[in-house]
Amino acid sequence: MDEKLQSILESLQAEFSASVEEFRGEPQVTLAVEQIVPALTQLRDKHHFEQLITLTAVDYWPEENPRFHVLYLLRSYAQHLTLLLRVPVSGVNPTVPTASGIYANANWRERELWDMFGIKAEGHPDLRRILMPADWEGHPLRKDYPLGYEEPQFTFNFEEIDLRKPYAKE
Amino acid sequence: MGVEQKLGNLGVVTTTLEQAVNWSRTKAMWPMLFGLACCAIEMMSAQAAHYDMSRFGMELMRPSPRQSDLMIVAGRVTRKMAPVLRRLYDQMPEPKWVISMGDCASCGGVFNNYAIVAGVDEVVPVDVYVAGCPPRPEGLIHGIVTLHEKVNAEKMRDWAKKQG
Numbered sequence: 613m614d615e616k617l618q619s620i621l622e623s624l625q626a627e628f629s630a631s632v633e634e635f636r637g638e639p640q641v642t643l644a645v646e647q648i649v650p651a652l653t654q655l656r657d658k659h660h661f662e663q664l665i666t667l668t669a670v671d672y673w674p675e676e677n678p679r680f681h682v683l684y685l686l687r688s689y690a691q692h693l694t695l696l697l698r699v700p701v702s703g704v705n706p707t708v709p710t711a712s713g714i715y716a717n718a719n720w721r722e723r724e725l726w727d728m729f730g731i732k733a734e735g736h737p738d739l740r741r742i743l744m745p746a747d748w749e750g751h752p753l754r755k756d757y758p759l760g761y762e763e764p765q766f767t768f769n770f771e772e773i774d775l776r777k778p779y780a781k782e
Numbered sequence: 783m784g785v786e787q788k789l790g791n792l793g794v795v796t797t798t799l800e801q802a803v804n805w806s807r808t809k810a811m812w813p814m815l816f817g818l819a820c821c822a823i824e825m826m827s828a829q830a831a832h833y834d835m836s837r838f839g840m841e842l843m844r845p846s847p848r849q850s851d852l853m854i855v856a857g858r859v860t861r862k863m864a865p866v867l868r869r870l871y872d873q874m875p876e877p878k879w880v881i882s883m884g885d886c887a888s889c890g891g892v893f894n895n896y897a898i899v900a901g902v903d904e905v906v907p908v909d910v911y912v913a914g915c916p917p918r919p920e921g922l923i924h925g926i927v928t929l930h931e932k933v934n935a936e937k938m939r940d941w942a943k944k945q946g
Contacts, residue, residue, distance in 0.1 A: 743862075744862065744897075745861060745862045752896060752897070757896075758896070759895050759896065760894075760895045760896030760897075761894055761895075762890065762894060762900045764889065764890070764894065764900075765889060777901075777903075777904070778904050779903055779904065779907070780868075780903060780904055780905050780906050780907050781907065782907055
């Protein structure tokens with residue numbers, strides 16, 4: 613692993629009691645929910661991670677606690693480093709503090725997080741759906757969300773489906 | 783003083799109003815310039831020099847629904863896009879036609895899930911379905927020629943009926 617990254621990881625472990633895992637030379641840092649905002653602030657200001665590449669989540673349903681891992685992928689162009697932060701969140705009323713004050717692009721990413729996973733970003737200035745229609749119910753990227761299925765129309769069942777298909781009027 | 787003085791002796795062609803109107807409708811049927819997904823790429827190449835849809839009186843793709851006669855739904859329609867598509871259709875002046883281009887627009891295609899409308903005929907009335915994923919430009923042009931045949935077969939007594 614990169615030496616610069618090693619020292620950054622050590623300081624994260626010391627200050628935020630973070631646990632570090634490594635997979636094929638790429639470290640993942642697991643943090644508690646309360647620690648994410650100070651950790652991100654410090655990584656940006658002290659360790660020159662200028663960019664939040666992505667902010668997303670993984671659903672580990674049917675596990676309930678923690679059900680989600682919220683992922684923050686950071687990039688430092690100055691040092692040529694990439695770092696992944698993981699924040700485990702419970703399945704009941706999942707909430708993370710907003711990172712939009714630290715990285716401006718987190719604003720839309722957290723709206724997507726809310727839209728797709730139903731994870732609330734606390735303190736977000738404008739938490740609306742971003743991809744689905746505004747009146748949509750549910751959060752489609754959750755593992756327990758029904759995929760939705762309509763019977764396809766083939767030659768053998770064409771007429772049966774044709775009868776109940778809601779064709780548009782002029 | 784009349785048209786023959788300006789044009790010279792061209793002779794006279796007689797036809798029925800029905801045929802003349804249908805001819806003019808098919809020979810300058812302007813499609814709306816919008817694409818929803820990968821089918822739009824094939825629509826563009828059908829429009830471009832190699833396939834050249836202007837051979838069929840379609841040299842112009844109108845970027846405004848107010849000026850277009852034909853809506854080519856090129857690509858999958860999401861549930862979020864569906865009301866927008868219907869609004870564009872409602873903004874087109876009569877007479878208007880719709881071609882559903884590709885499998886996704888015709889029946890949902892490979893998408894059978896919560897986000898994609900299974901067939902754009904649930905949103906707007908479709909005249910011609912073009913199969914393919916995506917259809918080649920020849921396929922789209924075949925669909926357009928089929929639509930032209932349909933328009934040419936329209937009867938005058940049905941015009942008022944169609945316009946409601």
